[in-house]
Amino acid sequence: MPDQLSSYAAVDRQIIGAMWSPRRTYWYFVALSFVGVLIGAACWGYQIVTGLGVANVTHPPMWGTYLTNFVWWVGIAHSGTLISAILFLFRASWRTTIARSAEAMTVFAVMIAGLFPLIHLGRVWVVYWILPYPNQRNLWPNFQSPLVFDVIAISTYLTVSTLFWYTGMVPDLATIRDRATGLKRRIYGFLSLGWVGSHKYWRHYGTAYLLFAALATPLVISVHSVVSWDFALGIVPGWHSTIFAPYFVAGAIHSGLAMVLALLIPLRRIYGFENLITLRVLEQIAKTIILTGLIVAYAYVVEPFMAWYSGNLVELDQFMWRGYGYYWWEYWTMVMLNAVLPLALFVKTIRTSIPALFIIGILINIGMWFERYVIIIGSQAHEYDPYSWGVYKYPTWVEFGILIGSLSLFFFFFLLFSKFLPTISITEVKESLPVPVRGK
């Protein structure tokens, strides 16, 4: 039960009240993130006008940081569905106050992830060629390709996450509608679709929400598995491995939970939600990070072990090169930040320290970005034939600008969301309170 909230009306007052009048810091963050969005848009515009050569992508690591960013953002998108769907099915009550923000994070992260294939496409205006539509030459996308699987999986994930997020919000939007006046009332009235909270509404809503969660759970596992097959189905040393699907799913949830920490710790401060997003909630996230960190660590150990144990010299060489070759420091950064650092959360004083959690959240996200960098770029740079080896040296200012733009866009969307929509589920917080009874 959230601290200091004794009645349904108090829940409305706190959550809706925070939306109406955020602190001044909020506006500083909005301005800052908007500047970042403009930087990203300018860099992308420059790349479209000049050509893809302004990025450092070249043979053999053709995918460069754009695909690194894509996989990283898809990964971040995974915690939302984990928290809102999987933890809902497990009846984990600590998810109540963070589920809505995590769902929003999912939606925005998938939207931004979806931009990176477009950015990397160069000629973005022909993106519709990948869609299965009838055309005069009877040309269709190859449905046996994992890249086409990926398009279907990501677009399904975006659709399902958005609908899940919105459906869960409808009763809350009606609550806001019934407290608002004038234009606000009309807008929230429109968005709440005429919700009245009758017993019929709640019954059908409960059924639909349960099924949503049940369907979103296998989806979240499938999406990052499909992303991993973009690599695992390619016969490239360092990629062609059956461990990739669970390895990527665990890594995705790892980075997503870390982003939840990095995002919600400032949010609870800005909106004064310390009594709702309590230290206990943050500690539970930290404990889950220990689990995902251990799975990731297991994958880090098993991959080189299998390369050695299989007797495949090419595979073994790839992993030796990862640890001691051109990308050695990226590799060890990833190992330290993703697998070793989370072990610190076993110590109670660390996992109950808010500054420590915030810093660990950010560092794990940096580590997970490096993981994708090492896997995607490192493997392409060092394939079978030494004649075609070649390294991707560093991202250019255009690539950096686009990465900054994507981060800024994510925060910008999140800030707008937190101003206009309830960041904490009003209904679920009310459900966690004791029901009002006179007790005659």
Added chain:
Amino acid sequence: MAEKMAVVGVYQYLDELLSALDALKREKIGVDTVYSPVPRHEIREALGLPELGTVRFFTLTGAILGIVSGVLLVWYTSMQWRFIVGGKPPIPIYPAVIPAFEFLILLSVLFNVAGLLIKNRMPRWKLPAHFDGRFTRDRFGILVRCPEAQGETVSGILMKTGAEEVRRLDE
């Protein structure tokens, strides 16, 4: 035919609302709608309704259509644009599983949402005249539609069971 009217009782406490439902049932007066700011299983049980609604049949329909359409899309397009790779069937079996699975989830969810909207008759742009904004905030409500002659009895039951406000509206 007798004129119909709506009687709305507003409650602060759940136990009083449940006692009103019980009293109306004893008097054989049908309850049209019960409003609450949060879902409560006690209300559903008092009304004798099963836990799951019929939305699940919409979802099941979506799931079946999703699998079928996913597989058919892959097979149809493979026939249209034959991509012959040595030793592999032109009509793929295993690769069709992934689009079929994604379509299963996608159409199940779309049908799930459609079912929710259809069963709840949403979107509804005008709220019912008897609806009270407090029902989405912190109050419970009972709506009884009855002949005008029965209005007094219903109001009496609602007042007696602790309603903080009872309104009568002509329908």
